[in-house]
Amino acid sequence: MLLVLVVSCMHSFAQSMEKQTMIDRNGTTSFFSVAPLENIVAVNNQVLAAINLQKGTVAVSMLMRGFRFKKTLMEEHFNENYVESDKYPKATFQGTIKDFTLLPFDQNGSFEAVVEGEVSLHGVTQPLSTEVQFTLTDKFVQASTTFELVVADFEIKIPQLVVNNIAKKVEVQSRFNFSKKK
């Protein structure tokens, strides 16, 4: 009887340790935009993300200069003309998991949840709500999501000359892997 009590105490202790903030320093965020000349794809593999499974909060931060394009020229235009990376070096997201207490974050498995919050980019903050696929195992918590952003919402100016070559909306994909080991 006592043994059962001790074991269950240790178990809940281990669980509460797991429920602290977990960090991924090498998350991936990419964006995709359909263009007549060539589709534009850019990937950032140094995205910082934190998730707190006690409070159900999420925070993501990335450096705009971390996006790699296929063409150097696109990268230069992106940093210098569009998002003005030197003036606004970061893009961030802060949000909470909707209905957090009702979701099975205490067991292994896969499920979808809605994360609501605010995204800041190019000095502008906009609300964002997105569906996130969570996968939990003994070793890690994985989160991935896809959503669309409207370029004009963030006061990113596209010159008239190329306005038809750049989509009004871009598709953003993020994937994070939070390791449980620490």
Place this chain on the structure above:
Amino acid sequence: MSRNTIYGFLLLLAMVLIGVGLYLYNKPRPSMEQQSAAYTVKAMDWIEEYTADENAANQKYLGNVIEVEGEIQEVQMEKTPMLILTGNGMNSVQCVFPEGYSFDPEVKPEASITVKGMCNGMLLDIILTECMIVSSVPEEK
């Protein structure tokens, strides 16, 4: 001037313009080897400078080639080849190498190293991309 000469000239001009356009469009990424560092820093001092005033540090370093000297904490090969330089426990320097880069065997934790790369700014770690190794000293101290 005959009409043919004018057409010939226009054709030549168009070809040159297309050529220049294509060259610019496909311009290769400048290799780190050809670029000299704007600043040379020590990993620990650099982290201290960045955490003290991130905006000022960004103005100085962002988008510039930086040579950083430090001790390797971790070698990662998962998504992209990467070295983490020892910092203050919370913050460190992430040196991201081009895809397909492979490290020599002496590049391992606790070795001293000098890396050159482009400064992208700081999250928890200062991030350098397009890195190359300038010199490495195996397990000093």
